[in-house]
Amino acid sequence: GAGVSQSPSNKVTEKGKDVELRCDPISGHTALYWYRQSLGQGLEFLIYFQGNSAPDKSGLPSDRFSAERTGGSVSTLTIQRTQQEDSAVYLCASSLGPGEGGYTFGSGTRLTVV
């Protein structure tokens, strides 16, 4: 597609429920990243996919968080047993590769856990 697409744009969920956030990167971009942006905070790195390599999961805050990328394209970030501290904007980005170029970001999914 023309840009990075994320869905849903907003999600309100009850504490303890599972949620799935979707990211559709730019076609041909081999690198895909998930970040979390909390109110007044910078971007917190979560996970990075590059081609067929094993993902860099070093930023996932707990084992309730997982992500997969199917067929080298669409990615899903899953949060199990959501907690109120999971409330944030989840941003997905993609790039042609891991090199010098910057990222193209999606508009994000605003997650609110009530």
Added chain:
Amino acid sequence: GEDVEQSLFLSVREGDSSVINCTYTDSSSTYLYWYKQEPGAGLQLLTYIFSNMDMKQDQRLTVLLNKKDKHLSLRIADTQTGDSAIYFCAEKGGTGGFKTIFGAGTRLFVKA
């Protein structure tokens, strides 16, 4: 670990120059970036500079890099109300590998 710091707020008058400053800790960073985020939107890449450069100019934007002090700045000439946004400094290619480390963002207010 890697860290990127920037002041949280900057207020300028329309037509003045804005200078947004950033410091980073990873001396092995290879690329340094400036992103812009408008309300309700994702981040948009504005410009970036290689660590072996001192300066980069792109229309109204000037990036200055002092590698010795690990200090990066973004100057916006003739600031307009449409420049009001959050500006993020970021670095990549150092000990963080291929992931980009972002600062907390500087919110720029432009007064008419």
